[in-house]
Amino acid sequence: MPSDAAKKRARADETPEARARRKAAKRAKKDAEERRRDVERDASPSIEAPPTPTLKRVASKEDFRKEHQISIKNACERTRDLEPYVTFDDAKFPAALRKALKAQGYDAPTPIQAEAWPILLKGKDVVAIAKTGSGKTCGFLLPALAKIVAEGTQKAPEMQLVDGRWRPGAVTPSVIVLAPTRELAIQIHDECAKFCPAAGCRSAVLYGGAAKGDQLRALRSGADVVVATPGRLNDFLEPPPGFTAPVSAVKAAYVVLDEADRMLDMGFEPQIKKIFKLCPSARQTVMFTATWPKGVQKIADAFTTKPIHIQIGSGGDKLTANKSITQTVEVVEEEEKFDRCVAILKKELGKNETCIMFAGTKRRCDFLDRRLKQVGFSSAGSIHGDKDQYEREMVLDNFRRGRGNILVATDVAARGLDIPGVAAVIVYDFPLQVEDYVHRIGRTGRAGKDGKAFTFFTKDNRGAANELIEILQGAGQTVPLALQAMQRKEAEVAAEAAEAAAEAEAAADITSGAETPSQASKLHPTAIVDERFAMGRIEIEPLEKRFAEIVDMQPMLRSHERVRHSLETCNV
Secondary structure, eight states, X not given: OOOHHHHHHHHHHSOHHHHXXXXXXXXXXXXXXXXXXXXXXHHSOOOSOOOOGGGOOOSSHHHHXXXXXXXXXXXXXXXTTOOOOOSTXXXXXXXHHHHHXXXXXXXXXXXXXXXXXHHHHTTOOEEEEOOTTSSHHHHHHHHHHHHHHHHOOOOOOOEEEETTEEEEOOBOOSEEEEOSSHHHHHHHHHHHHHHHHHXXXXXXXXXXXXXXXXXXXXXXXXXXXXXXXXXXXXXXXSOOTTSOOSBOOTTOOEEEEETHHHHHHXXXXXXXXXXXXXXXXXXXXXXXXXXXXXXXXXXXXXXXSSOEEEEESSOTTSOOOOTTEEEEEEEOOGGGHHHHHHHHHHHHOOTTOEEEEEOSSHHHHHHHHHHHHHTTOOEEEEEOTTSOHHHHHHHHHHHHTTSOSEEEEOGGGTTTOXXXXXXXXXXXXXXXXXXXXXXXXXXXXXXXXXEEEEEEEOGGGGGXXXXXXXXXXXXXXXXXXXXXXXXXXXXXXXXXXXXXXXXXXXXXXXXXXXXXXXXXXXXOHHHHHHHHHHTTSSOSGGXXXXXXXXXXXXXXXXXXXXXXXXXXXXXX
C-alpha cells in the first residue's frame, strides 16, 4: 500500500484530466454510500429519540385532530386517508432535508406542519388558517424544497442579445413566496436559506426600501426560490419600457401567499392579481392566513383549485388570541403609562428575557427608546417607517444578538417579526383595531412556548372595550373590573345615541310628511299634531321651552288653525 508521501507525489504529477477523473470517482463513491445509508434508514425502523410530548402518537388521525383542535375541509379521495406526520421520520422528505430539520434543533412537527405536509406533498392546493407562531413557514417551505429536489433546480439565466447588446436573461424560479412586509420576507428567506443547501438550490429575497442592484445580483446568481413583497416583485416582473425583466413567473409551479389577510388589509390585492396572471395555470397554490374574512375567501376562490382547508383552533371568521399568552390589561390614564411600564419591566422581565414594546406613533416610539435608556434599561433601539432598511436591520440584529433586551416598534413590525423566545409584549398604545392588538401580542408565546402580554387601555380606547373583552374571554383570560365598567358605560352611551338618532329620524320623517313605522305616522301630519295635543305632548303654556322643536315643525303645522293660533299667542 503506497505511503501518504507517495500519494502526494503521484497527485502532483497527475494531469488535470486525471485529477478531474479521480475527484469524480470519489464523489460518485460518496454519493453511492449516502444512497445506501438512506435505503437502510428507510427500510429499518427508526432508532432515534421518540417524538416530543407536543405531538405524541395517538390511536388515529381523528384523535390527533381532536387533541389539537384541527379541522379538515374539502378533502378529496387522494388525501382523505392521509395520516398526519407526527415525527420528521414520517415525513416523505429527502433524507438530506430530514437531516437539516433535525440539525436546526426541531424536535417534531407542529400541528399545522403535521397536517399540511402530507397534503402538499400530494400536490394539492391548501388554505391553512392558523395563528402566528404555529410553524407555518416550514409548513410551506419544506414541501416546496422537496418538489425542487424531485424535479431539479433551475439553470442560471443565459445571456440574451437585446437591441444589439448582450443582457442576462430572466430568472425563472420554481417557487414564489409572497409576504406583506419586508421584515417577514427577510425572515422567510433566512429560514429558507437554512434548508436550501440540503436541497441543492438557492433563494433570493426581494423587497422595497432597498437598492435593486444587490437584489438583482442575488437573482442572477440563480434563484429557485424567490421570496418577495408584492410591489417589488411586480417591479421586477414588469420593468419600465426599454428594460428586460430580471424575473419571469412562467415556471413558478408552487406559489405561496403568506399572511394573506394582512396583504389584503395593506391593499396588495391588485399586485397579487397581476402576479398570478403571469404564473402558469397548472400550479400548486398555498395560502396561509390568521383570519378568514370574505376578502381572503374571494382571493382563495379566484387563485386556488379545489383547495383543502386546514384550520388550527377556532380561528376562521372569529378573531381569537393565542391561549398560550397570559394577557394583562390595565385601565390607566395617559400620564400613568410610562411609570407603569417601568414597574412591569422591573417585575416581570428576567435578566436574560426579551420584550417587544408597541407604540402608536413614530415619535412615541423614539421617545420610549430614549426614556428607557435614561432610566437604566437596555433597549436595542426602535424600528418604524421613518427608519431606512439598514437601520431597521441593525436594530433587529442587535435585539437578536442580545445587545439590548427591549425592542420598541410601531405596527410596521407587528406582523412579520418572528423572533424566537420573546418573553413578553407591552402594548403601550392600544391600536385602532382589535385585530392589530391580537397580532401585536402574537409576537410572544410562539412555537408552543408560553408568553406574557401587558396592555395599557385608556378612556380614549373605550370604543374597543367590548371587542377586547370578547378576545380576553375567548382566550380564557381575566377581564379587569375597570374594563367591564368602561364597557357598560360605553354601552349606555351607545344606547342613548341610538335613541337620539331614532328620535331625530322620526322627527325628520314627520317634518317631511314621510311615513314612519309608528301608528301616528299613518295619519295625516295635522292629525299627528292633534294626537300630540290630545296626549299632552304639546301644551300651550310651556311652548316657549320647546321653541326649537316647534320651529322645526312649522312647515308642517302652518296649515293647522289651532296650532297657528298657539304660535301667534307665544309670539313665535
